[in-house]
Amino acid sequence: MSIRVGVNGYGTIGKRVAYAISKQDDMKVSGVIKHTPDFEARFAAERGFDVYVTGEDRLSKFEKAGIKVKGTKEDLFGKVDVVVDATPEGIGEENKKNIYEPRKLSAIFEGGEEPYVADTSFVAQVNYVEALGKKYVRCVSCNTTGIVRILNALDNGFKVKKARVFLARRATDPHEIKKGPINAIVPDPVSIPSHHGPDAQTVLKNMDITTLAIKVPTTIMHLHAINVEVAKSATAKDVIDILNQTPRMMLLHSGEGIHSTAGIIEYARELGRYRYDLYENIIWEDSISANKNEIYLYQAIHQEADVVPENVDAIRAMFQLEKDPIKSIRKTDKSLGIKTPS
Amino acid sequence: MSIRVGVNGYGTIGKRVAYAISKQDDMKVSGVIKHTPDFEARFAAERGFDVYVTGEDRLSKFEKAGIKVKGTKEDLFGKVDVVVDATPEGIGEENKKNIYEPRKLSAIFEGGEEPYVADTSFVAQVNYVEALGKKYVRCVSCNTTGIVRILNALDNGFKVKKARVFLARRATDPHEIKKGPINAIVPDPVSIPSHHGPDAQTVLKNMDITTLAIKVPTTIMHLHAINVEVAKSATAKDVIDILNQTPRMMLLHSGEGIHSTAGIIEYARELGRYRYDLYENIIWEDSISANKNEIYLYQAIHQEADVVPENVDAIRAMFQLEKDPIKSIRKTDKSLGIKTPS
Structure with missing residues (x-):
């Protein structure tokens, strides 16, 4: 069929x-x-x-x-x-x-x-x-997909009690020339929380998720700062192990020269995929920080592809x-x- | 003398x-x-x-x-x-x-x-x-000053148990032409937390403060997303009242057409101060969100002046x-x- x-x-x-x-x-x-x-x-x-x-x-x-x-x-x-x-x-x-x-x-x-x-x-x-x-x-959406994937993985591993996600969104896509900002940070919306939390809850129905979002002058990727309070104590290695077992996660390391979303895209171009598309959540392995029952990490999302x-x-x-x-x-x-x- | x-x-x-x-x-x-x-x-x-x-x-x-x-x-x-x-x-x-x-x-x-x-x-x-x-x-520093002022005000009002601050930093000052990024989001550092938390603790010695910082392609202001867990329950109005009683706080409202750091600077130029300097923490009044014992808000910091x-x-x-x-x-x-x- x-x-x-x-x-x-x-x-x-x-x-x-x-x-x-x-x-x-x-x-x-x-x-x-x-x-x-x-x-x-x-x-x-x-x-x-x-x-x-x-x-x-x-x-x-x-x-x-x-x-x-x-x-x-x-x-x-x-x-x-x-x-x-x-x-x-x-x-x-x-x-x-x-x-x-x-x-x-x-x-x-x-x-x-x-x-x-x-x-x-x-x-x-x-x-x-x-x-x-x-x-x-x-x-x-791209952001919600990225948030849902990572929070679900952390929930599977450590039972998420509360999630806080700060999104720095790319202002527009690379080929767009009519949108901004060029030189500003735009809380979008100014009111807190943003809609991404409720949107993630359409999939992760019972999770306590608060999101805040700003738009910044870049075109290539979104960046999420993830913070979760978890029921089960975790180390950074535990988190890495869980993410390595989760589909559509790519862990990269700043030690390999990947210091920004631009570094990630350069990596993607080396990979040689069509249109340099990154379908995965890109997580900085060395950003993963776990302290008692609290986990932090940075992930980047290729808005055109995930x-x-x-x-x-x-x-x-x-x-x-x-x-x-x-x-x-x-x-x-x-x-x-x-x-x-x- | x-x-x-x-x-x-x-x-x-x-x-x-x-x-x-x-x-x-x-x-x-x-x-x-x-x-x-x-x-x-x-x-x-x-x-x-x-x-x-x-x-x-x-x-x-x-x-x-x-x-x-x-x-x-x-x-x-x-x-x-x-x-x-x-x-x-x-x-x-x-x-x-x-x-x-x-x-x-x-x-x-x-x-x-x-x-x-x-x-x-x-x-x-x-x-x-x-x-x-x-x-x-x-x-x-400019960022630390802004963080310390606001966290101290919230501590005075509601007793801060834990503070999480996400900083979106302006990449460089307006007149600089040799620094970037032009088109990237840069976790700086990739490791979490950033140094701003410990730096704030040089003044707020006993507060639990975790900070995360990214650099974004803009020159005019930093933006901070502030999250605090507090001992004393607060409403948004309580927070506004406290901030209105605190020195060097300026509350602005997106309803007045101030939607971004660029909007704030345009406001500052209208104020007519020398070099359009903003010495205050600029807080979006309509970003202030208080839910039980948790407060969120956005503030912007004029890195050249505060x-x-x-x-x-x-x-x-x-x-x-x-x-x-x-x-x-x-x-x-x-x-x-x-x-x-x-």
Whole structure:
């Protein structure tokens, strides 16, 4: 069985999810939907994805740009089992009402949508089983995915009583030129806590999580300072051992010359993955500090990439292609060059 | 009695301290020491400060630049009661050994020096009395000053049991062009905790303080996310009341359009203070969150300016010009346009 996937929106997330799906043997990309005939649309077509446009009126624009188009989005919706909706924030909810529900189409939403749009909010290593057979699943945002993964790992190891997460968010993605700040620190929001705590709680339902978030003038990665109070006393080595056993964690060390998010990205470029994508939580091993029942660490999150494997697993869960979470995670990870713990 | 002050190093801090001292009626700037005949040296002379150079070999350079010089630093040391040492990090310690001690000169050091260089580390509203009659006093760094002020205020109000401070540090000062990062978040250090906690404990000796610090690509202000667990239950209003009664606190509100450190600086420029300096801790009133025995808030620190009034108070304490801390603070604040609570 090969699940037919339509990718609605071929931007930062959509293009990466399409690539990841193309690496699987139990699902395939039936087509991607583009609005603008830009270089990304051209690459999509050249790399073998069938390109569909957002409306009849777009056909001539793509033709003029010399980009081969298979039809409009309506054509694509007629021949897929599930849509990965990677449209801008809020559009997914409208699409559900106007397109997916009337057509009885399954759909995956991204973290920009409200939780209620889906039957379950999803991070594979935490609640894969909840998504089995579900029609609508929401892959939580990049930050929330990163927070949920690490807090769940620490909870498994040491039972988290209270979590405090301070997020220094990248202001915008590398290719963006219209957003700021250029020279400011922006508490976003000024009010405390930020929405990331409640969002993480859509997956980690019973954990006490407080989050604070600022935006800073950088484009490449988010950084999280994690603080947890735990029930079970831990040493730094205990924490390292747990993280080494957890999927989608990459431990790096400043002793290897990795001193910043820029150092991590340089490392990622050496790795040679497509678009230098980092699907894992990147944790500075030498930041891990455990003192009695309190743990601190720094992790960095590649905002463009960490949710990508989650989308693949979500499809597998929704169509029950695999009922065992770790088997799906391993399969996804192997296809993307992610090291899964044995 | 007018204390004669020499300012050794007329850079970011030195020039501001010289300005602040020039506004007092119980002390005066006998001269400032400059190494380079740059625009700052020219302004110093034009604004009426006597300029001394770091060595005989510098005299001709200043002459060539047309900047009037009174002599070398040795000449200045012979006619002052105290030196404010605002030289680069680590030089103060050498100066103590080679100059101030042999000459039996009192000195104030800045936060770049190690604590042991002085008899006491100093933040006026916390331990003014400790500095009474001392020969060597260290005004702690901009970040530490900001942390100590706020934690002391919260301790006075609610008894701090544990403090966690996350610092997002401005990478460098506005005029610097050789330092970065331009596009990275730098945990500095990667290891947790950072040195700011122990440094704050040189003043708040018995408080449990954990600090984490990152550097981000901005030049204008530091931002601190403050978290304290307190013995006495508090509401946000209780916290606001306490801060309004605390010297050198300025509460601003995002509802007035102040959404970032850049917004704060724009506000400071409207205030019209010299060099738009903010001597206060700037606290977002609407960030203050109190839940049972836990308080959170955001504050921003103008790294170039917040230690300036502390230097003035330190001189007053060292020479016992005033024994009552709040009277010295009020006097300093009035001279600099800072609103002191009544």
